[in-house]
Amino acid sequence: MKYYIVTYGCQMNVHESEKIAGILESLGYSPCEKREDADIIVFNTCAIREGAEDRVFGNVGNLKKLKKKNKNLIIAVCGCMTQKEQTAQKLLNTFPFVDIVLGTFNITKLGYFIEAVKKGRQIEVLDSGEIDEVLPYKRTSGDNAWVNIMQGCNNFCTYCIVPYVRGREESRKEENILKEVRQVIAEGKYKKITLLGQNVNSYGKDLSPQVSFSKLLSDICAVEGDFTLSFMTSHPKDLTDDVIDTIAKEDKIEKYIHLPAQSGNNRILRLMNRKYTREKYLEIIDKIRAKIPNCRITSDFIVGFPTETEEEFEDTLSLVEKVKYDSIFAFMYSKREGTVAEKMEGQIPEDVKRDRVNRLLALEKKLQKENKHD
Ligand code: SAH
Ligand code: SF4
Numbered sequence: 347m348k349y350y351i352v353t354y355g356c357q358m359n360v361h362e363s364e365k366i367a368g369i370l371e372s373l374g375y376s377p378c379e380k381r382e383d384a385d386i387i388v389f390n391t392c393a394i395r396e397g398a399e400d401r402v403f404g405n406v407g408n409l410k411k412l413k414k415k416n417k418n419l420i421i422a423v424c425g426c427m428t429q430k431e432q433t434a435q436k437l438l439n440t441f442p443f444v445d446i447v448l449g450t451f452n453i454t455k456l457g458y459f460i461e462a463v464k465k466g467r468q469i470e471v472l473d474s475g476e477i478d479e480v481l482p483y484k485r486t487s488g489d490n491a492w493v494n495i496m497q498g499c500n501n502f503c504t505y506c507i508v509p510y511v512r513g514r515e516e517s518r519k520e521e522n523i524l525k526e527v528r529q530v531i532a533e534g535k536y537k538k539i540t541l542l543g544q545n546v547n548s549y550g551k552d553l554s555p556q557v558s559f560s561k562l563l564s565d566i567c568a569v570e571g572d573f574t575l576s577f578m579t580s581h582p583k584d585l586t587d588d589v590i591d592t593i594a595k596e597d598k599i600e601k602y603i604h605l606p607a608q609s610g611n612n613r614i615l616r617l618m619n620r621k622y623t624r625e626k627y628l629e630i631i632d633k634i635r636a637k638i639p640n641c642r643i644t645s646d647f648i649v650g651f652p653t654e655t656e657e658e659f660e661d662t663l664s665l666v667e668k669v670k671y672d673s674i675f676a677f678m679y680s681k682r683e684g685t686v687a688e689k690m691e692g693q694i695p696e697d698v699k700r701d702r703v704n705r706l707l708a709l710e711k712k713l714q715k716e717n718k719h720d
């Protein structure tokens with residue numbers, strides 16, 4: 347029996363697909379190269395922007411032909427998109443040939459659902475769960491091993507769906523993380539460990555006793571072996587001096603920080619609920635540059651957040667010019683159901699958003715070129 351997994355979204359989802367692969371292999375499935383050869387196809391979805399959801403609808407729709415050819419083919423859709431009950435229902439209504447729809451918290455029950463599929467279509471969307479410590483991962487990212495250190499997010503940036511589909515922050519116990527790192531290194535195949543969390547800087551605040559992110563970093567570096575350590579994503583409001591010092595001090599830690607700014611304008615940052623100002627952000631950048639020479643810094647930006655004026659957008663352009671990032675991702679604001687920004691007046695027309703994203707990307711291209719000439 348063969349499986350095929352299609353993954354959308356962030357690294358956390360990539361890693362989650364490794365967990366799904368682990369579950370399927372423990373049930374006797376093996377991977378295949380083409381979806382046409384599969385007995386089960388799993389779509390692990392993302393809900394961050396509308397475009398991501400549209401792609402899933404398109405691609406799941408295309409499976410109808412395969413299902414016609416092979417009546418026993420099982421089609422499962424899981425991930426952030428299906429954690430939203432309305433979207434899960436819409437999927438089942440639009441595509442009656444989909445067998446299993448799972449939320450983000452009940453993926454470990456996949457085996458049970460596969461068995462149940464023979465009796466009829468299944469849907470279950472749970473709204474809470476625990477971090478699973480027992481499952482074997484089927485690691486697929488070459489010599490890099492992803493290690494999850496926490497799930498969920500407490501920040502509720504007003505544009506973002508993640509807290510609604512991934513729940514509140516929940517840190518894994520430090521001893522379990524260290525155990526996993528030791529196991530991974532002992533396997534001898536991995537040269538790089540990448541820690542994952544939506545906001546890694548707030549790691550351990552929910553544990554008792556609390557464990558700081560910088561302590562976790564130092565403790566992982568103390569694990570014997572030849573490997574580099576990196577992590578994502580950092581939220582500027584929580585990136586403390588001790589974390590910057592630890593990155594500077596520890597040879598094993600990659601000199602790289604992804605530090606999403608989202609906007610260069612203080613009014614928009616406030617509306618986004620980001621809890622830092624442009625000035626505070628620039629202060630952190632200065633600190634990083636002073637303490638970690640040659641540190642690579644990258645960022646994410648959203649253009650066309652509700653009510654963003656031309657001048658406010660230009661503050662984002664000037665921030666990008668000032669920081670001289672190694673690279674940036676630029677996104678057009680996408681309205682997400684249930685978020686605070688969805689209800690805001692002053693939504694920006696698509697053509698204005700497109701114009702702004704193009705100008706930001708053009709600036710990025712220009713700066714990249716100049717950097718190369720340096
Ligand atoms: N936890 C990370 C980011 C997760 S989402 C952080 O806080 O930085 C990855 C990126 O998607 C975000 O940094 C943001 O730039 C973008 N994003 C999130 N929601 C969005 C939305 N509604 N519209 C457009 N871009 C969005
Ligand atoms: Fe979304 Fe903000 Fe949490 Fe990042 S920190 S996942 S952008 S709510």
Ligand code: F3S
Pocket residue numbers: 354355356357358359391392393394426427507508511512
């Ligand atoms: Fe997308 Fe979920 Fe990641 S919404 S960006 S896959 S946490």
